[in-house]
Amino acid sequence: MRQLLKGNEAIVKGALLAGCRAFYGYPITPANEIAEAAAYYFPRCGGTFLQAESEVAAINMVYGAASAGVLTMTASSGPGISLMSEGISYLAGAELPCVIADITRGGPGLGNIAPEQSDYWQVVKNGGHGSYRSLVLAPSSVQEMADLTRLAFALAARYRNPVFVMADGVIGQMMEPVRFGEPAAVPPRPQWAVDGTAETRKNLVSSIFLQPDELEAHIGKLGAKYAEASRRETRLESYRTEDAEVVLTGYGIVRRILRHVVDELRGQGIAAGLLRPITLFPFPTEEFERLARRVPLFVAVEMSTGQMVEDVRLAVSGRAEVKFYGRCGGNLPDAAGIVEFVKTRLGAMEASHA
Amino acid sequence: MPDYSLLHEQPECFYEEFERKSEWQRQTHYCPGCGHGIVHKLLAEAIDELGIRDRVILISPVGCSVFAYYYFDVGNVQAAHGRAPAVATAVKRAHPEAIVVSYQGDGDLAAIGAAEILHCANRGENITTLFVNNAIYGMTGGQMAPTTMIGQKSTTTPGGRDVHHDGYPMKVCELLSTLEGPAYLERVSLGGIKQIMKARKAIRKALEVQMNGVGFSLVELLSPCPTVWKLEPVNARDYVADEMEKVFPLGVTCDRTGARVRCPLPPDPPPLEAIPGILGLELDETAGGKPSEGPRIDWRIRVAGFGGQGVQLLGQWLAEAGMDAGLHVSWLPSYGPEMRSGTSNCHVRLSSEEIDSPVVTKPNVLLALNEPSLEKFLDTVEPGGVVIYNGVGASGKAPRSDVRFLERPFTAIADAAGSARTLNAVMLGALREVSRALPEEAIESAMRRLVKREQWRELNRKALAAGRTQVREEELTHA
Structure with a gap:
């Protein structure tokens, strides 16, 4: 029931x-x-x-x-x-x-x-x-x-x-x-x-x-x-990360919004995935490390000015770019804003590699 | 040691050797002439005499007596600075049969732990506190304590305690005596043999008060600190008698032991199998996490109105009904100060898909139970959305031509149907008619959970029906 x-x-x-x-x-x-x-x-x-x-x-x-x-x-x-x-x-x-x-x-x-x-x-x-x-x-x-x-x-x-x-x-x-x-x-x-x-x-x-x-x-x-x-x-949730070119990460309410964002980006032809820590300590460092060997861009989304993102950066350890998207004060990040942010970042990366 | 004859045996509840000490395991860490040694002995003897050693749990504080557990062969818990009364509270409530003794110094109890001791005493916790008052911080090297006397020098009152700058010595027994919680409070002194004999009696009585279950007991002990006071032990003892006793009068400041009855022990806990029932849960070991197949909808609903109009209940009703219809659902109230100001609103989502965020910023359904709510939220409604408004005359002035708008005097309709208090049911009936996505059985089953009395259920059914008759498709005007 x-x-x-x-x-x-x-x-x-x-x-x-x-x-x-x-x-x-x-x-x-x-x-x-x-x-x-x-x-x-x-x-x-x-x-x-x-x-x-x-x-x-x-x-x-x-x-x-x-x-x-x-x-x-x-x-x-x-x-x-x-x-x-x-x-x-x-x-x-x-x-x-x-x-x-x-x-x-x-x-x-x-x-x-x-x-x-x-x-x-x-x-x-x-x-x-x-x-x-x-x-x-x-x-x-x-x-x-x-x-x-x-x-x-x-x-x-x-x-x-x-x-x-x-x-x-x-x-x-x-x-x-x-x-x-x-x-x-x-x-x-x-x-x-x-x-x-x-x-x-x-x-x-x-x-x-x-x-x-x-x-x-x-x-x-x-x-x-x-x-x-x-x-x-260590516990984590991985969603559509296996072929991802960009991995989004966030926890709590943000994780729910990010799942929606991943589907939205996939719908637009962008291979996005979600890696969500369920345990913040211990942090799923190894999974971030593993993905960072292949994934060029990580986007951490938090309802703060960026706290967990520091652990993401430590885990990724310079192997990939880590960008941060945050809202605070009681505002929730909105899916459309995150989608735009990811597309802009991917575009900028492609431009710099071109 | 054959050269000595035994005058006093060491109390049984002291360890023979102090193995928890790293060195000098046959002597204490206290300075010669320190009052703690005497207080420890008085407590140990009382525990022996009362035959309660196995039951005693001693809470040691931060201060010179932080290592009381070196010496006492009883259960020991070491607490943070000032927090012994809070720790003791929970230990006692976990083990009401235990004898819990909280041992604190003046800085610990009267300064940093002032809130904890005050509230512990005020709750009448059935514990015993031994409060060693030597008018100074000993362990940290002689700083001012809340009980430092006027003019008394300390390392932080090098010119002596000045009342204009540092206030007055705090009289803890008198202070606690203003409360109704304590059962027994007494101030005694270690200023001489006679006083020590009285102290011995007081400690024993305080423990008996706890054993009798009649409530909070505290013994304040005026105690010498020869090292920090920079006095010979004998002079320090005399200083207690000659100076401290003047400032801190000895005696019982509170004794309600005669008037108190034993606090009853908590009842036996229910059997484990009964716990889910008590929590209102039916354990479901077979089911998975997925809702069944429901109608294909994605409702993002905002319900808003005055407090007391049933706004939150309407939101929950929708969510409960959605759940019964096999949908993913969420309900989120607006919480905090705004809910005290008379307006109330909530966010509800009913969806065939997993719900990303329960926060509804752009509703496709707005149920506005009053005019301010319509004004506040109409602009947020998504084009093509539905607005159901409890009122008349708004469609003329509302500037939205891109939403479906239904306005009615729903309160009057509810009143006519049986009770104005079923306004939320009338509006739900109207919504159900606008969009038939929610099955009637789900609305009914949800209501049966939310409304306990059959009389009100019947009124709600009438109200739902009344709401449904209000909607005619061609009437859903564009406002």
Whole structure:
């Protein structure tokens, strides 16, 4: 049965089916429906919901719940994620699993509440201090909000690390039909958690390593985890790239527009393809590398002034041209504008090679 | 060590050797004469006496007591600076049977963590806080704390704390006593043996308050910091008694333990099999992701009107009906401040093809439920599009000759059909008549999900029918 759900609600239902039983949050548009649905459903499912006094408190409550061995999450938007950066660093440092939903809006500062994708740097590259990474999943439909939230909890538990579900305000606010396939599950309690029992009395959750060698070893261990995640967890969607002469790339709501653009360009005789990262960290570097051996032009489209495009450039590493097309402030890139941009760039390349 | 006779045994809940320390594993990292050693011992003894060692989870802060977990053989969680009350909150809610002790210094609790302690206390979290007040930042080397006394020198108040510049020492127990959440707040001192005996009782009582489940307890301990104060340990102890106790009066500032009943434990969780039902989901393990074959359409709809006219519901109704008709659908509300100002609009897409963007900037269907909405969105309608307007007389002045335009006093029509509140159903009926793409069964099945009461469903059916009678093909004028 398909059910019409808001993206933000799909996150909550996906989380509860995955076994998440503690939600701590603070109101912010356009993520409010997540906390509201959590307030309704978590207690009914035997879980905890609490509205914290700030995002700072909320993420530290997540730290507490995770320390206590409960699958836990919070949700916010750009300004709130900025405040949570401290706590996310501690969670990563203490190797605590959690899921953070970031329903992105316009910035910097108060910006506005309309959709942007300008949280890429602070989420994918880390707003907090220290050598850590968050795993980042980027849904582009309400169905994926449910599915990738479920995956996020599995990854969080597997890697004992914060995992982001990062979606723009459009994906959070829109309603689409969703199917839920997998039955509800609750993973076994982790052995390292502090439960207030004789069995767990020796357990310690901490991110402090006073001796330089100890801290270096700890950071090395984190790095090894991220390397393993890069090998095992990279996810991408490839659409008509195999014979493409231009590859478009974008995530979230932009991915949907780009699929339409690819078809439109193909209709006009231009061999366009779409490479869409589903995981922003780990980034699908290898696939970009592979395509860059053959494809002369990549076009990154984002609702920002260009953040993910830096990772595309790193991956392509000078083998092909990388151009950027962006809108911001809450404006969505329109298909016609992108089509024109791609045609102009291709024309310019041909002219320079002629 | 045969030369010594044993006067006091080490509390059981201390580790014999401090293996988490990298060196000097038989002694603490605290300075001689530091109050933390005494507070640790009082806490350890209370835990032993109450027989709760296995249940205790100690939250250590940032400050000199950051390494409390070196010593306590209990469950340990180390928290970020100031955030121990937030961490403790979630630990306790995860394990209501655990005894959660949050241990904080003055900078941690009263400066950077002021919000966290205030709200934790105000929620009446059933945890115990030990607040060690030595009027200075110890670990960072002697900077001003919120509790630094007037005239007291610190590395950041080299001329002494000046009230005109730095304000006043913060009295945490008095401050928290203004709240209704706390069950038990007491300030004690480590300024002498008598005071320490009182401190011992206070810590025990605070733990018992938590064990009885009656709410938030905090013990503030005035504590010496000989190293940073640059005093001999004995003089530092006397300074606590002679100077600090004057500024921070000892005693119970709040005791509601008699008036409070035990906070009930949460009910047992439902069985896993019940979760999908609670979430209103029917799990569908067989179905794929594709909608079935539906009519070939691409509707990009904008619905707009006043808040309260059922604008968002009409949008959802269309999307639900489209879904039942086997179409790709999306619905997107306008969200944020504009939705508080009385106007409301939403974007709906119904399409045979996968939907690229749910944002409708150039609608081919506009349902304008009031005049401002018509004015706002008419120009955006794609040539050849359909405009259905709740009002009269607009077609005369509207400058679009390239759209199909239907205007009616739909509110009055809804009223006549049974209720003005079914305006959205009347307009949906009219749209259904303009374009027959949406099957009637889909509109009906969608309504059954959205409208729970049979009485209102019947009114909606009448309204749909009334809307349909409003449309005659030749009447779809070009405005």
